[in-house]
Amino acid sequence: MSSQAKPVGGPAIYNRFTRYLAIFLGIWVLILLYRFLTGIGTVSGLTDGYPWGVWIAFDVVTGTALGCGGYAIAILCYILNKGKYHPLVRPAILTSALGYSMAALAIVFDVGRWWGIWRIPLGGFPDMGKYNWDSALLEVALCVMAYVGVLWIELGPAFLEKWKATSKKQGLVKFADIGLKFYDKALIWIIALGLLLPTMHQSSLGTLMLVAGKKLHPLWYTGWIPLLFLISCIGMGYAVVVWEAGVSSSVFKRDRHDAMLTSLSGAMVVVLALFLILRFADLIYSGKTTMMFSSGFYSVVFWIEIALFAIPMVMLMRGKDRANFATMMRASILIMFAGAMYRFDAYIVAFNPGKNWSYFPTVPEMVITLGTVALEVYLYIVIVKRYPILSGARAVQVRELEGRA
Amino acid sequence: MGWRDDRYGVPLGSPRDEGVDRRDFVKVCMMAAAAVGLPASAGLKMAEAAEAGLKPSVIWLHFQECTGCTESLLRTSHPGLAELILDLVSLDYHETLFAAAGYQIEEALEQAMTENDGKFICVVEGSIPTKDDGIYCKIGGRTAIDLLQEVGPRAGAVIAIGSCASWGGVQSADPNPTGAVGAPEILEGIPVVTLPGCPANPYNFLGTALQYATFGTLPALDDKNRPLVAYGRVIHDQCPRRAHFDAGRFVRQYGDEGHRLGWCLFAMGCKGPETHANCSVLDYGEIPNCWPIGIGHPCFGCTEKGIGFTKPLHQEAALPENAYPPIFPDHRSSAGAAAAGVAGLVGGAVIGAGLMASKKIAEGGSEEESS
C-alpha cells in the first residue's frame, strides 16, 4: 500500500522549537541519571503505601491509552472502510508507536530492578519458561512488548518508501523494494495483530487494579473494569487522532481530512454513551447508587469524571457540531482528560492502602514524566520531517518551510 | 582535725580509732549532697557547718522495724562512718545506739524535744500498727501512735526512713495482722518526707537531712513525698542491664547461661519497670553493683507500695509503654508547595494551550496560517 505521504522536510534535530525541547531533555537525562544512581525514593514521592504513582498512572496507563490512536483509527479505517488506506492512519500509528515506546521507557525507570526486564518474555532466566499466567500484569507486559514491535513494523512502509525513493545505496534500495512487497501481502495480518493486542492489554490494564481488593474504592472496583478501560481508551485514541490531525495540519501545512474525523466523531458519541451506560448500570445493579452521592471526596471525584465523559458526548451529539473542527478539538481535550482522570482515579486517587499513607508526585518525578512527553514530541517532529508520514502538502508551502532556517 | 593517712574500715571504738581525715569527711559530705542533687559547693558548706558545730538535732523513733535502715546507715564502710554520723548530726535520741535505757532514755527524749522544739528532725523508722488501738507496738507503755503523734508535730521536719515508715513495709503485707501503716498516715496534715527502701539507701537520708540542716530546705518531692532526685525514675530507666532488655536477652532460670552473662532479669519477675528508686546509681555500702540486680536477683520493688511485699517475687512487672510504634504510623507526605505549583501549572498550561490551539487551528482550517 503506497500513500500520498511525504516528509515535511526542514531542519529537525535542532530548530527554533526543538532547541527548547533539547534543553529540557538535557535536564531530564541528568535527573534520570540521579534516579538510577541513588534509587527511586530519592527523586519521587512513591512509598510502600503508594508504590505506583504518576509514572505508572500517566506514562504507562494513560500514555498507552493516548497511544491508542492507531488502534482507534485502524478499527474504523480497516474494518469499516473496506480496507482502504486512509491518510490519517500513518500519523496515528506514529503517535501510537512513540507513545507506547515512551511507556516502555517509563517502565524501565519505574521498576526497581530494571536490568531483569528482558527475562519477562523468556519466563525467567536461567530458570526459563515459567510464566505466571495468573498474573494480569504478565499479560499486559507481553502484549505491550509485542505491540510496540507491531507498531514500528506497521510504520515500516514509511521508512522503506523513503529509502527506496532517496537512498544512494543500491543494497538499501533493493531491501526496501523487497520489504514493501512483503508488506503488500502481510500488512493485514500485522494490522490484525495491532487490533488484537491493544484489545487485550488495554482491558487488562483495568483488570490489574482488581487485585487491590478493598484498597480500591467500591465506586471504581467492578468486574466490568476491563471493558470500561477498553471503551474509554478507544475514545482517547480518537481524541488524540483529532488533535494530531489538527496540530500537524496547522504546523506542517497538511490536509486535515475533516470529513473522516467528523464521521469518527459520530462513532465516539456511541463510545462515550456506552461507557456511561455501562458505568451507571454496573453501579446501580451492584447497589451502589447511594454511594455515588454519599462518599464525600470520592463522590466529588466520581461526578467530575462523569461530567468529563458526558460533556463531550453532548457536545458532539448534533451533526452540526460534529462538523465544526473547533468543537471536535475541544471535545477531544475533554475526552482525553476524562480517560486520564478515570485512570488516575483507578490507580491513585481511589486507591487507599490504609490510614496515614498519602501520595503526591515530587517535582523531579513530574519532570521525568514531562521529559517522556518532550521526547515523544521531539521524535515525532524528527520523524515527520524526514519520513513520509503526513500527506496532502501544498508544494508552495513546503518550499517555504524548507527555506526557513 | 589533723591530717591523717587513709584508714580503711577501722571498727568503731577500736584503739586505732582516733578520728578521720578531713579529706574523707569532706568526701562524705559531698556524697551526701550529691545524693540529694546538690552541687559540690553545698557539700563543702555542709562540712563547714558540721565543723562549726551547727549539727541538726535528730530524734530517731523506732517502731515496727528490723532496724535495717539504722544498720544500713552504720554499715557505710569507707571511711568508718559511724563516728561521722555522730559528728554530722546531733543524735539526741536513738534507741539502738544509746547506752541509756528505761526512764533515763525517756527523759533524754523529753529534754531533746524541749531544747530543739520546732527545729529538730524527727526520723521515723518502722511502721505503726493501728489495729486494736495500736497495742502491737508499745515503748515505755505508750503505743507507737501516741509516741509519733506527740513527737511528730513538734519537729521541724519529719523524715520517714525505709519502706516500713513510708507506707507500712513488710508488716503491711497481706493479711497485715497488725494494721501496719506508714508515718504519713498517722501524721495527717504534717508533711512527711518518705525515703522508702528496704533498707533505704543511707545517702538518700544523709543528703536530705543535711540539706535541711544547712539550708533549712527540703529537696523537691513527688506526690508520695519522695525526693525526686532519688525516686524520680524507675529502676528500669537506669538499669545497667537495660541493653539486654532492649535486645531481648532474658534470664530464664537462675544459673543458666544468660544469668551468668548478666542478662536482663525481667522474665524472672524483676520489678524494675514499676519501682522508683536509685539503687542502680547509688551504691549501697559504697560497693559497686551492691544491689539485688547487681548480684543477679530480680528487683522486688521494695520501695514501692503495692509492689514490694505485695506482688510475688517472680511475677512479671507491668512494662511502661513508651516509644511503641502506633498501629498506623504516619507515613503521609505533604504535597510541597513547589510540587503542587508545578502540577497546577502543567495542568493549567495543558488546558489553556489546548483551548487556545483548538481555536486557532480550527480557524486556520486547511488554509494558510502562520503558526
Added chain:
Amino acid sequence: MTMDRRTLLKGVAAAGAGAAVSAATPAEASSVRPTAPPDAVGMLYDATRCIGCRACVTACKTANDLPGNIYDPPNDLDGTTKNIIKLYEEDGEKSFMKQQCMHCIDPGCVNACMIGAFKKREFGIVTWDIHRCIGCRYCQVACPYNIPKFQWDTALPKIVKCELCTHIITDPETGGLREGALPGCVQACPKEAVIFGKYDDLLADARQRVADHPEQYYPAGDPQIFGDTEGGGTQVLYLAGVDFEKLGLPELGDEGVAVEGRNIQHGIYKGFIAPVALYGILGAVLWRNRRVAKKEGSDE
C-alpha cells in the same frame, strides 16, 4: 465515507467479537477454593500473651542478617524490617500487635507477580526470589495487609518481607523441616505469644484457646480467629482481645484478593482460545475488505 449495510454488519461483528473477548463477566465464586497444603506450617500469635518486649524484632533482624539499630528502632515494616511490634492503646483498651507476612493460602502477591518472583513454596511458605524480581512493586499493590516493602533509597533495591525463616527451619538438602528449628521471632519470644508449628495443629490450638476462654478474646463470647477464613485464609493466625481492625488487620471477605481478577483472566484467556479466535476473525475481515476494495478498483 458511506457505510453500506454489509460494512456495517461486518463492523458490528468485529466489535462484538472484540467485546466478547474483553467482556468482563462479574466474577463467579471460584469453584475450587484454594486450601492450605497438607504439610503447611505457620504461626499463631496471641496478642493477649504479648508483653511488647520486642525481642522478636531484634531476633528477626539477627536471623535474617538485616541492618538495624535497636536504639533507633523502626516504627513500621520497611526495607530492612521484616517483623515489628506495634501498640494499640485507646479508650482504656490496650493490645500489642505483631506484624509480618501472613503467608496467605491464596496470596495476592503470588497471583500478581508477573515474573513469578513471589511463590508459595513448600509448606505453604510465601518466598521472594531475588533472581527473578523486576522491582515492579505490583505485589505491594496486591497485598491487602501491605506487607511487602521496597528499598526506595538504593540503586539495587529488593522487596523485603518475612519468609518464615525458611533458611533456618528447612534443610536445603532434604527440603524438609529441621527438627526443632524455629523462626527467629518464635525462638525469642519469652511468653510464647507467637508459636510455630503445623498449620492444622495451630488452628486446633487456637480453637481450643477460644473454647477455653471465650471471654478473653475478641469478640467476647464468640471469639474470632483471624486468618481462619479471612482473605481466603492465612497460615499466620491471630487471636486478640480487641477488635482486629483496631490492630490494623483489614476487614476482608472470605476470598483472596486474587480471585476476581484471576477468574476474569482465566475466563477470557483460557487456553488462548479467545485471542486466537479474534485474531482469525480480524484477519479474515481485513482480508475480505481488501479484496473488495481491490475489486472496486478504488485507488490507494
